[in-house]
Amino acid sequence: MSATIENGPSPVTAAPPRAYSRWTSLAVLCAGTLMTVLDGTVVTVALPAVQRDLGFGGAGLAWVVNAYLIAFGGLLLLTGRLGDLVGRKRMFTAGLAVFTVASVLCGTATGQATLIAARALQGAGGAMASAVVLGMLVALFPEPREQGRAIAVFSAVGAAGGALGTFLGGALTQALNWHWIFLINLPIGVAAWTSAVRILPPERGEGLGKGADYPGAALVTGALMLTVYVIVGAGDTSLPATLLLAALALALFTAFALRQARAVRPLLRLRLFRSRLLTGTNAVQVLMIATMYGFQFVGALYLQRVLGYGALATGTAFLPAPVVIGLLMLGLSARTVARFGPYRVLLAGLGLITAGMALLSRAGADGSYTADVLPAMLLLGAGFAAAMPALTGLAMSGARAEDAGLASGLFNTTQVVGGSLGLAALTALAACRTGALLDRGAELVPATAEGYRLAFRVAAGIAVAALVLAAAVLRPRRDLTPR
Template sequence: MGPTGQTSGGAVQDGAAAANRDRRWGALALLCAAQLMIFLDATVVNVALPSIQHDLRISSASLSWVVNAYLLTFGGFLLLAGRAGDLFDRRRLFVAGMALFTAASLLCAVAASPTSLTAGRALQGVGGALVVAVGLAMIVTLFDEPAKRDRAMAVYSFVASGGGTLGVILGGVLIDTLGWYAIFLINLPVGLAIIAVTPRFLGHGLPGRGQAHLDLPGAVTVTTAVMLALLGCVTASSDGWAAPTTLILLAAAATGLALFVHLERRAAQPLLPPRLFRSRALCLANTLAVLLRAAMFSWFYFAALYMQNILGFTPLQTGLGFLPATLIIAVCAYTMAARLVARVGVQMPIVGGATLIGVGLGAFAFSPADGTYPAHVLPGMVLLGLGGGILFMPLIRTATTSTSPRDAGAASGLLNTSQQLGGALGLAVLASLAATHRSGDASLAATAAVLGLALRPQSPERRPVDVPQQTSRPDHSAHENERTT
């Protein structure tokens, strides 16, 4: 009986282990579905802004807050959400974030006033921050084998990079057929389904950390500081960098960040443990994430303007125009990135991918005012797709696995916050430069040569392009695309 019992017990244990391993891929699908829902919603709203403005009779100034309310709360709560996932049960936080996002989507769908819609968007941002930061941390800790973790990261990279483009396409279809409220209502069945199946695929996060407590002073300080920094970038793109409001907001953000650093040095359980910044790889990865997100956000924004105002594309056609880059990223991320990392490590794919992205941006820099999509947009998109497909996975891997698994949430929150700040800052700088260089019949004059976003002066026979100030023009607010690339 002994040997038989041991054999039987070993078989049961092996079977349970195999079942858990199989369940991890179901958990990955669940987490990626949740991330895709958040990324889609962030972009699809931009397509709906003209319809929302017409139905709710919102002024242009108030309309910008339909986007900005989400941007501020999402970016502001990422660090707090990520660290909370390290200290408390990640599964419960994930469910709480999904429930809040779903309930806020219902509030947005039935909104009858600008105030209620803006409030719903702000709550969506808080819920979205929880889902994204905690979800990425769970993906990191679910897969401890490097090869399988790289494959999981490749899938996540595809979802993160493709969500924005799919949002533009889906938004165009839903708004044309059902109306703008459908972009929020569709979140209800998806969100409830994710919540319902979460217990089956996701185990509890970190049980047995009953003594842990959140650094509330640090959380309030850094959340406020990040929100002020994002608001300062938004204000700079419309009022200019020298405007008193911009200067006050950015100075307040800098003061808040300095106070946060001071508080963290004295905290027993800091929101961002100092040991994180002892990792040179993590610091470099976050710095590169800021620069890349600044470039990619700005490229998407100006490319959307170019396709709509120069080439005459509709919003739906513009979304389809971005598909080549999305598909190439998907293929490269899933088939090439993990193999490259396994063979040569993360450094060469990151450098090579960044180089291809730079060349792609440079190609877009030479798009003339009388250009065409096949000759002047598609080549850059192919290069950007190749570069992004090779780079995003090793970058995310480096930024989230260069520390202990107990800090995976904090590392995830830091990466996402870096990307949010990079996107907002890069777009604010380049939108301001584009507005400064506009003159007479010029379309989008030089914006920033280093990022390859300058356009040649427009020929007289083509109509001029008005460069909106980040969110003041509802029909071209594409800047919120791709949050965790």
């Protein structure tokens, strides 16, 4: 199979945009994506301030994050398909509008219920905007080399935005207050929406009559939301209740699959999963993103609770990661993929991620940022910069043009699932290990550090699993290097 992404311009696009406007359109898509990506991490460092101001308990505070994740992860697949039907530009601009309004509601919230509800609305707007971006990108850039460069730019923005969110969250919270981590989205959102309306090429979708399977939509949205809820809320729910909810989610997925197999106009064409590339890349992404979320969140906790860093210092300490990711993705990624092929670049990137997590697992109570954290961060950044664009290109090459929005939504969905799984599993392992050591009489800081070391070792194992899976499933049936 060729490395060329064979989607080409979507048949529902009005006209191929001119060359100069395509790169301007990419800038608009990146700006909208950056706003939603930043919000996924910017709130993390500000949570203690939110807790003090609004009086959240431990369990309630988790819902400031969980409400966003459940709405975002649950709606990605549906909004991706609806983008194919009503037009991806319409879905993207509507998502930006909803996200911006919800951000203002978050920033002006004075009560717990208001903030949680607004965060859920933010997640819905983020899903609407994010689900269709990759589909728009492959339609804008059908030529393989240009598409590779565009994917590298887009991936750099998304990857760097996650790390920048940690810095901005600490800076805004410390300099002003936590409200501004949301209010800052108002001018950005208005500018992004205005630019999107004016610059993005017009599209007319296939029409809701071509795939408006509303019962199927209800089933898959409910199943995805319940799945994310089970993952992020497992620590606060009893084991029997967690197993019951997981079984219910599986039953909803089964009912959805049966309906799609028989529906005249299915929401999700099951033939999509016959693509080895699409299915394999999404499975690899779940494992890779679980590893990277482990680094991002558990690493931030290690800096704060073991090394004693404050919110701003923690955010600043993470800045080398987006710098490395941005430089490598923009400077080398597209050319490297063009020369060696996405399969080889993906394996090399996953190898670097594995090495970075293994190195980080050496950090203990007497560790230091320069000796233990920074070298691992540079390896992880370089590995992600190599792996993510290659994985994205392979994933989208496995979808037909008419399924581009759905494939984009699916790819974003597995990011959320992988991140949620990694965060829930690794933080639970760290907490259990720390608790067991404290019960044996260990001191708090060494016990905490040992818990994080266990999480980092498990994350390294997950990265190895991603590498093995990619090597086995995504191996090209013939040379993927472009001629």
